[in-house]
Amino acid sequence: MTFQELNSKMVEATVAPGQRLFSQRGAMLAYRGEVSFTPNMSGGQGGIMSMIGRRVANEATPLMTVEGSGTVLFGHGGHHVQVINLAGDTLYVEADRLLAFEGTLEQGTMFMGSQGGVMGMVRGQVTGQGLFTTTLKGHGAVAVMAHGGVIELPITPQRPVHVDPQAYVAHHGDVRNKLSTALGWRDMVGRGSGEAFQLELSGNGAVYVQASEEKL
Amino acid sequence: MGAAGGYLRSVAMFRLQGSKVLAVEMTGDAVKAKNGSMVAYDGQMAFKKLSGGGEGIRGMVTRRITGEQMTVMEVRGQGTCWFADRASEINLVGLQGDKLYVESSNLLATDAGLRTGTTFTGLRGASQGNGLFTTTVEGHGQAAITSDGPAVVLRVSPQFPLSVDPGAYIAHQGNLRQSFQSGVTFRTLMGEGGGEAFQIRFEGDGLVYVQPSERNTIAGDV
Numbered sequence: 304m305t306f307q308e309l310n311s312k313m314v315e316a317t318v319a320p321g322q323r324l325f326s327q328r329g330a331m332l333a334y335r336g337e338v339s340f341t342p343n344m345s346g347g348q349g350g351i352m353s354m355i356g357r358r359v360a361n362e363a364t365p366l367m368t369v370e371g372s373g374t375v376l377f378g379h380g381g382h383h384v385q386v387i388n389l390a391g392d393t394l395y396v397e398a399d400r401l402l403a404f405e406g407t408l409e410q411g412t413m414f415m416g417s418q419g420g421v422m423g424m425v426r427g428q429v430t431g432q433g434l435f436t437t438t439l440k441g442h443g444a445v446a447v448m449a450h451g452g453v454i455e456l457p458i459t460p461q462r463p464v465h466v467d468p469q470a471y472v473a474h475h476g477d478v479r480n481k482l483s484t485a486l487g488w489r490d491m492v493g494r495g496s497g498e499a500f501q502l503e504l505s506g507n508g509a510v511y512v513q514a515s516e517e518k519l
Numbered sequence: 520m521g522a523a524g525g526y527l528r529s530v531a532m533f534r535l536q537g538s539k540v541l542a543v544e545m546t547g548d549a550v551k552a553k554n555g556s557m558v559a560y561d562g563q564m565a566f567k568k569l570s571g572g573g574e575g576i577r578g579m580v581t582r583r584i585t586g587e588q589m590t591v592m593e594v595r596g597q598g599t600c601w602f603a604d605r606a607s608e609i610n611l612v613g614l615q616g617d618k619l620y621v622e623s624s625n626l627l628a629t630d631a632g633l634r635t636g637t638t639f640t641g642l643r644g645a646s647q648g649n650g651l652f653t654t655t656v657e658g659h660g661q662a663a664i665t666s667d668g669p670a671v672v673l674r675v676s677p678q679f680p681l682s683v684d685p686g687a688y689i690a691h692q693g694n695l696r697q698s699f700q701s702g703v704t705f706r707t708l709m710g711e712g713g714g715e716a717f718q719i720r721f722e723g724d725g726l727v728y729v730q731p732s733e734r735n736t737i738a739g740d741v
Contacts, residue, residue: 383606451606452539462561470558470603498557498566498592512559514539514603 305405306386306444313378314386314446316403320372323406327379328365330402336373343368369403377403382448382519385511389475392508393440396447396473399519405443413438447473451514463505467498469516476508531630533611533661541602541609541628541663545595551635552602552628554590562598569593593631602628607665610672610728612692619656621664621690630660664690666730673727682718686733693725 305324307315316324318338328342343366369375378384384402387394395413404410412435439445447453449472456464458478465483474480483503504510532544540558543550554568569591594600603609604627612619614633629635634657656662664670666689675681675695682700691697700718721727 451603452537454536454540454601456559456561456601464559464561465564466559467555467557498555510559512540512601513606514537514558515606516555516558516603517605 306403306446308384308386309376311383311452312381313376314384314403316369316375316377316446318369318371318373318375320370324369324375324403325366325406325410326369326375326377326403327401328367330377330379331369332376332378334373334375336371338369338371338373338375341368341370366401368406377446379448380519382450383452383513385447385449385453385472387445387447387473387475387511389439389441389443389445391442392476393438394445394473394475395436395438395478396445398437400448400472401437402446402448404439404445407443408439408441408445411438411440412436447511448519449511449513449515450517450519453511453513456510456512458504458506458508458510460505460507463503464510465501465503466510466512467516468500468502469518470512470514471502472511472513474504474508474510476506478504478506478508478510480504531661533628533630533663535609535611536601538608538669539603539606541611543594543600543602543628545597545600547595547597549593549595549631550600550628551591551631551633552594553604553626554592556602556604556627557594558601558603560596560598560600562596564594564596564598564600567593567595595631602663604665607667608669608730610664610666610670612662612664612690612728614656614658614660614662614692616659617657617692617694619662619664619690619692620653621656621662623654625664625666625689626654626656627663627665629656629662630658633658633660633662664728666728667732667734668730670728670730673729675721675723675725675727677722677724680720680722681727682720683727683729684733685717685719687729687731688719688727689730690728691721691725693723695721695723695725695727697721 305317309315313332318324325343331340379402389408414435453472458464458476481503483501484499531548531550534542534544536542551569557566609627620638636655636657637652638655639652670689673681698720700720
């Protein structure tokens with residue numbers, strides 16, 4: 304296991320020669336052994352093209368490459384950290400929630416509109432996620448940050464899950480998501496229940512929800 | 520926990536998932552929850568805002584006047600609904616006909632069968648920085664209250680009265696009398712106070728919920 308949760312807010316990562324890690328810049332707390340941290344201009348993997356892609360998509364968080372041999376402690380802003388293990392599926396997460404991830408994962412950006420068309424774009428705007436989101440694909444572990452504790456809710460075809468967009472953290476698996484609105488006349492006259500927009504996730508996978516409606 | 524409400528009727532099942540997320544299982548019944556505190560649900564759910572705390576016109580007017588407004592929504596449906604509020608810790612309180620006194624800002628969710636109201640607290644309320652009134656929850660069922668950090672439940676019995684810092688107090692239940700205690704001395708007036716000039720004193724028989732954190736109160740400064 305590359306990432307080990309020390310407590311709810313810190314993870315310990317093991318780095319071995321030939322195994323790279325990516326982490327958010329400045330998220331290192333302490334390290335043991337011979338480890339080097341290189342700021343990473345391109346903000347992740349891939350060549351110049353993916354870098355431009357990320358810049359355009361505004362999903363370019365400053366990342367650094369962690370290489371060498373030893374152990375590194377990561378934590379950031381006192382946020383809760385959740386380690387998610389991927390076994391071949393894709394994780395969808397906002398770039399600024401990424402604390403660290405293994406170099407074996409393939410990083411990409413996804414256009415919201417490609418999932419759900421126009422509603423997908425509206426969804427990005429409503430949830431404050433923007434029009435793009437980051438994807439990580441392959442085998443490996445990811446450490447994701449959230450405000451408050453995180454719960455994992457399984458999604459099965461019989462049991463679609465609705466999530467408050469502000470409490471949504473990440474999801475993985477073969478999941479379709481769309482913005483469902485429960486806008487009624489009450490919301491128009493300012494008498495809404497505060498739950499007018501929800502993300503509806505259906506398919507097969509899991510969604511991570513934080514115990515708070517605050518952004519990072 | 521399910522046995523507590525099970526014999527009455529089909530009541531919503533309250534369950535903690537971790538310490539900061541409340542999961543409520545519903546089978547066509549309803550719960551009242553703080554506006555906007557839903558984080559996720561599965562199944563079918565409908566959310567409706569209850570104007571003025573959902574106590575009818577009279578309750579609404581009282582709440583407006585007393586400043587104990589709370590925006591409450593009614594959640595009705597089938598499935599599981601998860602609630603959380605700004606990553607604060609959640610405590611479950613089971614009520615068997617007794618009364619729970621809680622600050623409206625600390626009340627996260629209640630069974631729809633529970634009645635909520637307001638009562639006068641006197642000087643205590645003012646010292647807490649919460650105004651002169653507090654919310655009461657009464658009936659049979661479960662309520663979820665939030666606290667900043669994990670709350671401790673302290674038992675008060677006739678032999679053992681309890682004094683609590685107003686800023687750390689969140690709720691109490693049972694047959695308790697409360698009085699306001701002040702340790703204001705000459706030193707306090709000189710600005711040399713220990714920061715604990717006021718306390719709420721509980722006497723009788725019941726439970727007091729205390730959080731490991733202090734709200735900003737007037738009392739905290741002296």
